[in-house]
Amino acid sequence: MEQSKAGTKAGRRSRSSVRRKKRADYYDYSLVAVIILLICFGLIMLYSTSSYIAQMNYNDDMFYFKKQALISVGCIVMAIGISMLDYHLLIKLTMPLYGAAIVLMGLVKTSLGHESHGAKRWIQIGSLPQFQPAEVAKIAVIVCLSYMIVQMGKTVKTLKACMVLAGLGGLQGLAAYVLTSNLSTAIIIFCITAGLIFVAHPKTRPFMIGLALIAALAVIGVMILSKTLETSSSFRIRRILVWLHPEDYASGDGYQTLQALYAIGSGGIFGRGLGNSIQKLGSVPEAQNDMIFSIICEELGLFGALLVLVLFGYLLYRLFFIAQNAPDLFGSLLVTGIFIHIALQVIFNIAVVLNLMPNTGVTLPFISYGGTSIMFLMIEMGLALGVARKIRFLEPEFIM
Template structure:
């Protein structure tokens, strides 16, 4: 009987992380919890009036988000206790599940919210495109490790880009979610560029694509009128170029968000004192919540939020740099790329640097599916950190101190 018990314990230990050195990135855990708590405070401040008007309950949005966030934090800690290498066994399943679930949005199971059919209802309502982001990170990381030296060939690079590209294209075509498609393709592009010996070519191609995009925008600006355009995407670009002239064609939300940011000044009007959240900025608790942050807390408050995200990315970079193997390093790098892209796109949309697209601000915007899968990603990153040897971390810290000393 004792032999059977020992065998069962050994099987469990294969999946659980038992790091005798005791390293765990509590700094990452702390900044995630801090951002989540800040997001809940801002969510209540932003959504209380609208929730009272729609549902006669000012805690409607806050209550749902708080419950999901608490559950997400618990899941994050639990996931961090498991060996991240078990993800290698689920790469094919994750990729297939993400594809199937996104395609199911086109079926009667798909749910339309605010004019967009991006949700799926299978007992609970969720966005399958969020699963696709994790699938892209895990699958591309795993394939890079499996290919080994073959990653140096052009064929392997094309295959990897194709796998990520198909997932991104499905997210766009099946769920009509261009922003998620861009994020998935961005994650794939940067991960492959990091692992490939053709990094300089990736940089050159990216620069050329950016120049061509600028030229295309200029052509649209001078050759097509907003009223004449039949394409929804083209209309968004034209509205972005002149939002003040197209307030009735989609520029209203952006203009009101810019008014909110401008009226907040440096230190803001004070928490809870936003005027634009009283219906002027439609669905402010979602994509445009950063504009209310700036109105109530000012540019100073907005800068502090960005500094928190910068520190979050720094901790992810640190874990990726010190990960015990290439798979762990790529996993955390993919998570870092995802967070960075989503924050950049959201801030750029709110400040009208790029055309409007549905990208939430991680840990701050309202959205149950988003917060759950973000917490799952943070759990994976913490799981990687849990396998870093404490001695290696101390050596890396000494190297950083030595380098900074030489500079001075």
């Protein structure tokens, strides 16, 4: 009888050992999959959107497609390589990266600065491809503020700490505006700064009050501007006026906006069909860049627009998941900053195309044409995957 009880206890211990767990590394293949889906979808839409213009201008309908496809493949490999590195290496590079961003933006004012489409925002170093240094500032702000918040610890809730963080982010935003005349990037940097401070601060009410005041002042300012500055020569003021009354500027600054709206309206539920856009035949200037979402709506309709939103929604969900399960605060804040950046760019781009806000020149991540944009976005994705790789879950180990 006693032997039977002993055997029973031993059996229970044996069965419980079947559920014994071990710590296992994690790699977010779901994030990799949605990134590749977005890039592939973007390449398909880029070819459809740009083939006519590329044929007319370069006698090669795949001119834009080939360039974007080549850099996209290279950037995917680069992102996977970055993900294999320990993201804590960024801690030692925080201040050099912060300083380098300002120096690179300063180079725009020198002979290295390159002008395109009436804006001098790029730099060209030798035979290297030109790039926008303001994109470096976005990553610099995310890394620097994440590190500073970790160093501040509980003191981050003090007014002094918030002012220091706001100053660090604000300096990069100011540099982007002054040195590269890139207001849209400056706004994104300011919003990333505010978002990271909001996430790190234990209180929500002051931020909600501040946001409400800013929104109220913005509405009042727009109402005043629309009545007093119709004759202003500032292109930024004209953008606000075009946003408010695009039909009054149909033959000038409002032409692109109206043509984009016509493209969206003609798409209906399922669109004209892939490759069958009419507006891309020169009616929507630079359709492969900021306005590519309007061509998606025209060719694929509401269905295509919702598909894009679902893909971006899932991408943001994966970033949120990584931020929530990051092994430390630095990794969590790093991915949170990336989440804020991508969310802002998607919202700004689609809002501009729908004429819900003035034209900002913000590209649609992973879909719009642009080597600089895809390169720095994939650097951020590599960092997010690097944080995800450090997540450890408990998995069952079955013992026979």
